[in-house]
Amino acid sequence: MSETSEAPVKTGPRNRRIAGADPDKRRQILDGALQVFTSRGFDAASMNDIAAAANVSKGTLYVYFEDKEHLFVDLIQREREIQKRGAIEALNEDSDPVRALSRFGLCIVRMINGELAVSAHRVVIGVAERMPDLGREFYENGPMLGSRLIARYLDRMVAEGKLAIDDTYLAAVQFLDLCQSTLTRPRLFNAVRTPPSDEEINRVVGEAIAMFMARYGRGAGAEPAPR
Amino acid sequence: MSETSEAPVKTGPRNRRIAGADPDKRRQILDGALQVFTSRGFDAASMNDIAAAANVSKGTLYVYFEDKEHLFVDLIQREREIQKRGAIEALNEDSDPVRALSRFGLCIVRMINGELAVSAHRVVIGVAERMPDLGREFYENGPMLGSRLIARYLDRMVAEGKLAIDDTYLAAVQFLDLCQSTLTRPRLFNAVRTPPSDEEINRVVGEAIAMFMARYGRGAGAEPAPR
DNA sequence: AAAGAATCGAACCAATCAGTTCGATTTGAC
DNA sequence: GTCAAATCGAACTGATTGGTTCGATTCTTT
Numbered sequence: 001m002s003e004t005s006e007a008p009v010k011t012g013p014r015n016r017r018i019a020g021a022d023p024d025k026r027r028q029i030l031d032g033a034l035q036v037f038t039s040r041g042f043d044a045a046s047m048n049d050i051a052a053a054a055n056v057s058k059g060t061l062y063v064y065f066e067d068k069e070h071l072f073v074d075l076i077q078r079e080r081e082i083q084k085r086g087a088i089e090a091l092n093e094d095s096d097p098v099r100a101l102s103r104f105g106l107c108i109v110r111m112i113n114g115e116l117a118v119s120a121h122r123v124v125i126g127v128a129e130r131m132p133d134l135g136r137e138f139y140e141n142g143p144m145l146g147s148r149l150i151a152r153y154l155d156r157m158v159a160e161g162k163l164a165i166d167d168t169y170l171a172a173v174q175f176l177d178l179c180q181s182t183l184t185r186p187r188l189f190n191a192v193r194t195p196p197s198d199e200e201i202n203r204v205v206g207e208a209i210a211m212f213m214a215r216y217g218r219g220a221g222a223e224p225a226p227r
Numbered sequence: 228m229s230e231t232s233e234a235p236v237k238t239g240p241r242n243r244r245i246a247g248a249d250p251d252k253r254r255q256i257l258d259g260a261l262q263v264f265t266s267r268g269f270d271a272a273s274m275n276d277i278a279a280a281a282n283v284s285k286g287t288l289y290v291y292f293e294d295k296e297h298l299f300v301d302l303i304q305r306e307r308e309i310q311k312r313g314a315i316e317a318l319n320e321d322s323d324p325v326r327a328l329s330r331f332g333l334c335i336v337r338m339i340n341g342e343l344a345v346s347a348h349r350v351v352i353g354v355a356e357r358m359p360d361l362g363r364e365f366y367e368n369g370p371m372l373g374s375r376l377i378a379r380y381l382d383r384m385v386a387e388g389k390l391a392i393d394d395t396y397l398a399a400v401q402f403l404d405l406c407q408s409t410l411t412r413p414r415l416f417n418a419v420r421t422p423p424s425d426e427e428i429n430r431v432v433g434e435a436i437a438m439f440m441a442r443y444g445r446g447a448g449a450e451p452a453p454r
Numbered sequence: 455a456a457a458g459a460a461t462c463g464a465a466c467c468a469a470t471c472a473g474t475t476c477g478a479t480t481t482g483a484c
Numbered sequence: 485g486t487c488a489a490a491t492c493g494a495a496c497t498g499a500t501t502g503g504t505t506c507g508a509t510t511c512t513t514t
Contacts, residue, residue, distance in 0.1 A: 039356060040357065041354065041357060043269075123353070126350070127353070129346065130268060135417040136416065169409075178404060178405065186371070189363060190356060204397070208401075211439075211441075214442040215437065
C-alpha cells in the first residue's frame with residue numbers, strides 16, 4: 001500500500017546506519033500498528049501482534065518506539081496529519097460558494113467515512129477519557145481545523161457580499177455536520193459496515209447546501225437572531 | 228445516589244431469598260460498574276475495581292453477571308434505556324414547531340452532553356469494532372430512535388401544512404446535528420471537560436431552528452432539489 | 455434462637471501482556 | 485571479504501487480569 005516512496009529525498013545520507021531511525025522501517029512498523037490498533041482497539045492490541053503484523057522483531061519495535069503509548073500517539077499523529085493534508089487540499093478556491101462547498105463537502109465526507117479514518121476516530125474517542133491530551137490534540141488538528149478552514153473561506157465570501165453570516169465558525173461547523181447527517185454517526189457505531197457511496201454523499205451534501213444557502217444565502221432572512 | 232427505591236413494587240414476594248437476583252444489589256453493582264467503565268474504558272476496567280466500587284465481593288459479581296462482557300452489555304442497555312425515556316418524554320406535542328423543536332432541542336442536547344451520556348458514548352464507540360452488535364443496538368435504540376421520533380413529529384407538521392419537507396428523516400437528523408454543532412464533538416474527544424451551559428445550548432439550538440425554518444418553513448424555496 | 459441461604463473476602467489459577475535480555479544472524483559500508 | 489552495527493527471535497520477568505473456590509460471616513425467615 002505504501003510501496004510508493006518519495007524519490008526526492010531517497011533515504012538520506014548514510015555513511016553508516018543510524019541508531020533505530022530507518023524511516024522505511026519506521027513506516028513499516030506504523031503500518032502494522034495501524035492495522036492492529038484499528039482492528040482491535042488500543043488495549044486489546046498486543047505488542048506481539050503489532051510486531052508480527054509489521055514483520056518486525058519485538059526488540060526492534062522497542063528500538064523505534066519507547067513504549068506502546070508512544071507508538072500509538074505517533075501513529076495517531078501521522079494519521080491526523082494525513083487527514084489535515086487531505087482537508088487543506090480539498091478546499092479549492094472557487095469564487096462560487098455553492099460549487100466550492102459542494103466539492104469540499106464530497107471530499108471531506110468521503111475521507112471522514114473511509115475505513116481508516118473511522119477506525120482512527122473510534123480508537124481516539126475510546127481512549128479520550130484516559131488520554132485527554134491526545135483526544136484534544138486530535139480534535140484540534142482534525143475536525144476543528146477543518147471547520148476553521150471553511151470559516152476562513154466563508155469570511156471571504158461574506159466580505160465579497162456573497163453570503164450573509166454572523167458567526168462564520170458556527171456556520172462552518174453547521175455545514176460540516178449537515179454534510180454528515182445520516183452518514184457518519186452510524187459508521188462510528190459500526191451500525192453500517194461500508195462507507196457511503198459517492199451518490200449518497202452527494203445527495204446529503206446537496207441537501208446540506210440547500211439548507212445552508214436558504215439560511216445564509218443573499219436574500220435570506222439574514223439574522224433574525226431568534227430570541 | 229440510588230437511595231430512592233420505587234416503593235410500588237417493593238422487592239417482590241419472598242418466602243425465601245432467591246438465587247442471585249436482588250434488584251437493589253443488582254443496581255448497586257451496575258452503578259459501580261458505570262463509574263469504573265466510564266472512567267477507565269472497557270478493557271482498563273478491572274473486575275476487582277468494579278467489585279470495590281460497588282461495595283460487593285467479587286464472588287457476588289459473578290453470581291449476578293456471567294462475565295465482564297455480559298455485565299458491560301447489561302449496563303449499556305440500562306443506560307440507553309434511560310436515554311430512550313428521556314428522549315421520549317422530551318418531545319412534547321406542541322403544535323407550534325418552533326416552540327416544540329426548541330424545547331426538545333434543549334432537553335436532548337443537555338442530555339447528550341451530560342457527563343454520563345458522553346462517557347457511555349465514548350465507551351460504546353471504543354468497542355464498536357470488537358462488538359458490532361452492541362454498537363448497532365446502542366445506535367438504533369439511542370440516536371436513531373431520537374431521529375425517528377422527530378421525524379414522526381415532522382410528518383405531522385407537514386400534514387398540517389406547517390412545514391414543507393421532502394425527506395423527514397433526513398430533516399430530523401439534520402436538526403439534531405445542527406443542535407449539537409460546536410457542542411458535542413469536542414466533548415466526545417474530551418477537548419472540553421464540562422457540559423455546555425443552558426445558555427450556550429439555547430444559542431446553538433436557536434441558530435439550528437433559524438436554519439431549519441429558513442429551509443423547511445412555509446414560504447421557503449421548498450425543494451430546489453439541487454442537482 | 456436456629457437454620458439456611460446469600461454474601462463476603464481472601465487466596466488461588468491460568469493466561470496474557472508490556473517490556474527486557476542476549477546470543478545468533480543479517481546487512482551494508484569500506 | 486571484513487567488520488561493526490542493526491536486526492532477529494526466542495526465551496524470560498514481573499505484574500495484572502478474568503474467573504474460580506471455599507470457609508467464615510451476615511442476613512432473613514420461621
